[in-house]
Amino acid sequence: MLNSKLPDVGTTIFTIMSQLSAEQKAINLGQGFPEFNPDEKLIALVDKAMKDGYNQYPYMPGVAPLREEIALKMSTLYAAKYDPLTEITVTNGATEAIMATILATVSVGDEVIVLEPCYDSYVPSIRLAGGTPIFVPLTAPKNEGESFSIDWERVESAITEKTKLLILNFPHNPTGITLKENDLNILEGILDKHNILILADEVYEHIVFNNKPFLSLSSRPAISAKTFVISSFGKTFHTTGWKVGYCCAPKALSNEFRKIHQFMVFTVCSPMQYALAEFMKDSSTYINLASFYQEKHELLYNGLLKTKFKPIRSDGTFFLLANYSDISRQSEYDFVTELTKKHKVGLIPVSAFYKDSTSEEANNYLVRFCFAKYDATLNEAINRLIAI
Structure with missing residues (x-):
């Protein structure tokens, strides 16, 4: 049975x-999916990639042109240096990247801190890895005009000797809040005191309002050294059904990540990767x-x-x-x-x-x-x- x-x-x-x-x-x-189609130029690039013969298994971590464009974007926007050969992996959407990160880092008995309310794939992934989710609620709004907020003291107090991973999702689904510089300062202090890793779910990185820059966790070297930074082309280019995302992490972390990735999906749809690589050369497509x-x-x-x-x-x-x-x-x-x-x-x-x-x-x-x-x-x- x-x-x-x-x-x-x-x-x-x-x-x-x-x-x-x-x-x-x-x-x-x-x-949460866009009602509209992606840019016709992107669709045409997929068609071209198929006709050009990019229809067989691509390189397991992702095709070189796409990883190079991701590396360039991360460097340009966040001053984050990732080696496209060893530190960037193209995934079957952000959901696969989340699962691969958790399976690569969490063992039976480990604890993983998640902030509530949270995206629904986190907890099942933790449990499948044999880990225990530790829930820390965001502070809910009490007065009109307020939104949710992070109580970092509650986050840090939840860390124990069993804590392996902290999952952060900003810009945050479902609340729409983002991190401020002081949040990153506090997080740096927490990582300095505690030996834990971070999963940064940043799929909405290009949707931040009022001309404010997005503060990726990759932008702080002390944080990025312990962080799997995950994003998705689905939210950025209105292509949620294509299921193409990526994970940026230091070489040692990426090495363990790829061990899981290759046996979950092995690789990701070839023509979509080549099309996305060409399309994102024009930074206005996401800026x-x-x-x-x-x-x-x-x-x-x-x-x-x-x-x-x-x-x-x-x-x-x-x-x-x-x-x-x-x-x-x-x-x-x-x-x-x-x-x-x-x-x-x-x-x-x-x-x-x-x-x-x-x-x-x-x-x-x-x-x-x-x-x-x-x-x-x-x-x-x-x-x-x-x-x-």
Whole structure:
């Protein structure tokens, strides 16, 4: 008889709410994927790569042109020096990179600190590696206009002799907060005192608002020396279905990472890699992404001000949180379910990003909107919400 390795894992909230949205013919602002196609130039480059014969197994860590372009970008934006030959690995999306990092670093009995609310792949990956997730909650907003914040004292107090890894995700999904310089200062101090590694999930690195630079953990040598920095082309180039990401880490860490990577997927779709390498030579393809999404953020934020929702500004990502306590006192899950059925707008409850989605700590009357949609889609959703 089969004993489940993940007995507590069921269908994800993203699948549940997307299916409900489809059944109800609702506007789906829940699941985090862009509504629009990638640039036609990128699509043409994939077609060209296929016709040029790049259809067989590529080099296991990723094709050289793409790793070289990633290295150049990391150097230009963050002054981070990674050897494209030994320190950059192209992965089957960021999710594979996250799993490979955890399997490479975590053994039975090790502890891994995760900040709640957190992306749903972290905890199952930790458990499959035999590790124990240690949950440290972000401080939830108490007053109007506030967002979540990090309590670094709680983070450090959670570190024990069993702690192997700390997972950080900034810009943060689902809250939209980013790190400040002082956060990096504190993190440097923690790493100086404790022998732990960092997994930095930075897939929204190019979506930071108000002309602020993104503070990658790769930008601090004392931090990057102990960090697996993970990102994704899916969020940057509207290609979430292509599942191409990458991991940058020092040689010794990359060596262990690649041991796992080669037996998980071996390698990544060849024509997509060559196309992405050529496309990202033009840095405007990712440098201008923040302004593109900030316009959509402002459209949704200002639209929600006309409703009974109380929106919270995001520092980054293509997500925005809003408080619905003036509309209902239902649990977050019950609220989004009823909203989808009655008003035909699908959202995600923030409580779904906690270990216990039914707990009081997880339910703060907050829902997550995804604004990676056409303006017409956002406007129609706003009109439906105004009618509540």
